[in-house]
Amino acid sequence: MDNLDDLLNKIKSNDEISIEEKQQIRTELRQRFLKLITRLQGKQCSFKTCENTNVEALFKVCDPNFETIIVENLKTPVMSYDNVKLRETIASSNNISTTLIGLGVMPGYGGHPQ
CATH class of the missing domain: 1.10.287 (Helix Hairpins)
Structure with missing residues (x-):
């Protein structure tokens, strides 16, 4: 191979x-x-937002181009979210860390204060 x-x-x-x-x-x-x-499913992943904030979550699924990633238990410095859709991502070639252009919370899933 x-x-x-x-x-x-x-x-x-x-x-x-x-x-x-x-x-x-x-x-x-x-x-x-x-x-x-x-x-990757169920693995803890680190993400960096466009505001240069580090967040962590469990990877669930993504689209074939890594433009949308669904995660659960997203922890930000201020809040935690049960389920979140991360959009407009640019995946790093050497690790799971990702630069995020935007964070979109899935409808029906509110945040919980840290």
Whole structure:
């Protein structure tokens, strides 16, 4: 099995590779992504908001582009929230830490003072 960089370089390169090989590489990358998402579920994660505030929460699920992440037990310096949707994220390449452009609290889930 190739490492991630090798797979990405193959698919991005201008070298002639067959459609079947590209499909195989994309399948491998997709399987790795799905395994990662499965392993992240229920893990404690750290996030940094656009206001440079650190928050922590349990990862539940995300969309394929990491543009929306659903977390639970979000703890901010002032409040904690049962369930929260984090939007407009830019995922860091080396860890779970994420820069957040906005925080959206899911309807029906109020915050609790810390």
